[in-house]
Amino acid sequence: MKAQQASFAINFDDVDDEDEDEMETDHVQHVSFGTCIVCQEDVDSAKPFGALAFLQASRFIRRHPDSPNTQSNNAYLNEVLETPPSMDRVPTAHPPTFPPVIDEAQERKNISSPHFDGFPAAHTRFGLHASFCSHMMHLDCFHQYSLSIRARHRAQATRNHPETISRKEYICPLCKSLGNILLPVSSPPVTALNDTSFPDWIRTAGINILKSKPDPLLESLQFRTGTGEFVFWSAQDSGYSSALRNYEHPEGIDVVRMMETVMVISKSFSQQTRHLRDRPEPEQGERGAGLYLPEEVLGYTIAALETAQRGTDSRGQLMVDNLSETQMRMVRGVLSCLTALVKIHFPGRPDEGRDAVRQAIIKRLLPEWSRTSLTSFSYPLLLRDPFTILVETAAVAPEILRHVLVMTYYACLARTVIGLVYILNKTRSFSTVQLPSRSHEDVFGDVRMFFMSVVRHSPVFEHTATLAFETFGEARIEKLLYAYTLPFLRKASILCRAILPSAFPTPPSTPGEPEYNRLLNMLGIPPLSSLPHQDTLQNALSGWCAHYGHSHAASQLNCGVMLDLPTVYHLARLPVVLDDLFGQRDKALTCLRCNNLPNDAAICLLCGVTCCMQSNCCVDRDYGEHGECNMHTQTCGGTIGIYFLVKRCSLLYLFANNGTFAQSPYLDAHGEIDISMRRGRRQYLHYARWEEIRKNWLNHQVPTIVARKLESTLDAGGWETL
Numbered sequence: 001m002k003a004q005q006a007s008f009a010i011n012f013d014d015v016d017d018e019d020e021d022e023m024e025t026d027h028v029q030h031v032s033f034g035t036c037i038v039c040q041e042d043v044d045s046a047k048p049f050g051a052l053a054f055l056q057a058s059r060f061i062r063r064h065p066d067s068p069n070t071q072s073n074n075a076y077l078n079e080v081l082e083t084p085p086s087m088d089r090v091p092t093a094h095p096p097t098f099p100p101v102i103d104e105a106q107e108r109k110n111i112s113s114p115h116f117d118g119f120p121a122a123h124t125r126f127g128l129h130a131s132f133c134s135h136m137m138h139l140d141c142f143h144q145y146s147l148s149i150r151a152r153h154r155a156q157a158t159r160n161h162p163e164t165i166s167r168k169e170y171i172c173p174l175c176k177s178l179g180n181i182l183l184p185v186s187s188p189p190v191t192a193l194n195d196t197s198f199p200d201w202i203r204t205a206g207i208n209i210l211k212s213k214p215d216p217l218l219e220s221l222q223f224r225t226g227t228g229e230f231v232f233w234s235a236q237d238s239g240y241s242s243a244l245r246n247y248e249h250p251e252g253i254d255v256v257r258m259m260e261t262v263m264v265i266s267k268s269f270s271q272q273t274r275h276l277r278d279r280p281e282p283e284q285g286e287r288g289a290g291l292y293l294p295e296e297v298l299g300y301t302i303a304a305l306e307t308a309q310r311g312t313d314s315r316g317q318l319m320v321d322n323l324s325e326t327q328m329r330m331v332r333g334v335l336s337c338l339t340a341l342v343k344i345h346f347p348g349r350p351d352e353g354r355d356a357v358r359q360a361i362i363k364r365l366l367p368e369w370s371r372t373s374l375t376s377f378s379y380p381l382l383l384r385d386p387f388t389i390l391v392e393t394a395a396v397a398p399e400i401l402r403h404v405l406v407m408t409y410y411a412c413l414a415r416t417v418i419g420l421v422y423i424l425n426k427t428r429s430f431s432t433v434q435l436p437s438r439s440h441e442d443v444f445g446d447v448r449m450f451f452m453s454v455v456r457h458s459p460v461f462e463h464t465a466t467l468a469f470e471t472f473g474e475a476r477i478e479k480l481l482y483a484y485t486l487p488f489l490r491k492a493s494i495l496c497r498a499i500l501p502s503a504f505p506t507p508p509s510t511p512g513e514p515e516y517n518r519l520l521n522m523l524g525i526p527p528l529s530s531l532p533h534q535d536t537l538q539n540a541l542s543g544w545c546a547h548y549g550h551s552h553a554a555s556q557l558n559c560g561v562m563l564d565l566p567t568v569y570h571l572a573r574l575p576v577v578l579d580d581l582f583g584q585r586d587k588a589l590t591c592l593r594c595n596n597l598p599n600d601a602a603i604c605l606l607c608g609v610t611c612c613m614q615s616n617c618c619v620d621r622d623y624g625e626h627g628e629c630n631m632h633t634q635t636c637g638g639t640i641g642i643y644f645l646v647k648r649c650s651l652l653y654l655f656a657n658n659g660t661f662a663q664s665p666y667l668d669a670h671g672e673i674d675i676s677m678r679r680g681r682r683q684y685l686h687y688a689r690w691e692e693i694r695k696n697w698l699n700h701q702v703p704t705i706v707a708r709k710l711e712s713t714l715d716a717g718g719w720e721t722l
Helices: 002-029 070-081 104-112 139-155 198-211 216-220 240-245 250-272 293-308 325-345 354-365 386-396 398-424 447-455 459-499 515-523 528-533 535-554 583-589 628-635 687-698 702-711
Strands: 049-062 124-138 181-183 601-604 610-612 640-645 650-655 658-663 666-668 683-685
Touching (some): 049 139, 049 325, 070 459, 124 250, 124 325, 139 250, 181 250, 181 325, 198 354, 198 398, 198 535, 240 250, 240 325, 250 293, 250 325, 293 386, 293 459, 293 687, 325 354, 354 386, 354 398, 386 398, 386 459, 398 447, 398 515, 447 459, 447 535, 459 515, 459 535, 601 628, 610 628, 628 640, 640 702, 658 702, 687 702
Antiparallel strands (some): 049 124, 049 181, 640 650, 650 658, 666 683
């Protein structure tokens, strides 16, 4: 009897093991990313699906102002010099009290400052920002949902709808976020990093390029201007339509269909914004016109993510650990679209063109190729944003990401030196912050030697750089190098963690270790202080700097380099007490267009300019009779506007001809809102409410705020119903 029981138990265990093996196999084959918000079925590999996303035009990223106003230049440079060594560590401080303690001296300073210390709109950089709402939908369900939106617009013809069909917009059925594209969703690729040492990898890459045969197709797909960019990653590429028609591989057609939504929206924005882009583009009719997607979509989006995290505590970890999995999926989704664009332009190749593009990227980075007649790289590498090359590498060859990361970091260092020469040449030294001594010698080593080696190939530029270095001193130059290159490391950590999270974990760190050192350790980049022992990097830097110096000396190109502002972004500075906006502040509330004191003033919180709110004096008669707030939005925020309405004591959000009112950041001493100041009590700026407005701006949430308000109301449009 016992023998029969034992035999039964053994057989039963075998059946359980087989069931468990089958369940594990099924789990591997069908990884679920959640449920479709339309049909409520699992989204997995059984049916094609994508994530709802929104691609919007943005003028969010700020550049260091290059204005003739010396006092303004010094103020921004002082702000950079006073930045903390770690942007992801916030000193513990008591929350501000309410009502706040008023510093009368600071208030007088705020009152006397022009335009409320807003940032000038002329020094912003244009790009496209992508965002996820984290909800997913099958492609078939998305098609049916799009048809239902059109039917609703026909049924409610007099309603001011939250979405615009002509702009391909839709509203997420669940969270009511605005969207206009569909992005592919995938897990991080299982790819091991190339573990060859950096010098051996450079040597092997050069040998492989020499052994390779000429590729006429690849050469035809690179820019004729010699920048090393690829025409198929341009939003208005004339060859895109034919390549899409000729693509005949059904296994990847789902990603291509989602990529098509990104291309349609990108092309629409690109056609309207040529005047906002300073990147050299091909002539009309040539291939490669329009926005460059790796730089002005994914690169811009990651830059905005990094900027929004400045000054946010990472709780003992790195900044990248603060980002959600939704944001990482969004980065991978845009990268999948870039990879699909490569695939459709190299039909019939087993590697889908990745090897050819990878070799072209390496050739662009190796300086010996830019100095020969074998390539058309007439454009110096240091005039390109190095982070864009890193994005291109992540799209086609993530296995060499660490090696390319080292080269692009050193290119960023050299490019920063060039940009600093242009900035310091227009700045007075005596009115900038004095630093007693160097603080990062372990990272940067001999700053003077590196600084002068970058500029030595152009005599005129070298003379200017020598004067700048002697005037500002080694300590301030080191601090500026630290501040302006830290954002590159933060952006690189986001990209690397999104594409290969297991290869770039957060390393252990000691308390008080600067963020720069921790990021170099995470990314595996040798510090600048070790450059004397890196012969391969020295050769690469020498080639890049020589190419730039010779172009500068010959005055062939516009060799100026504009650096992005590395500080924490703030809105215009409103006074702590609302009363200060009246009386002696009247001169600052003068409208620059009509030169009068507005009856109903609106302060732009982005640049600090005062506009006339709902007034006939500043109406645009030529373009739809828009008011001044809408007109100013086009030149300041692009498609969004954030205004404080002084007499109404409320906020105004604008987005693409729609808008909504929101509650004021000012409260009285009892913590209550006083709309239009009907009770007449003294009102104070509430810190938490002001920070909420700033976070909505940092996270590009204004379009969704406006759309949600319009979705909740049934109106025919106009100010009366907002």
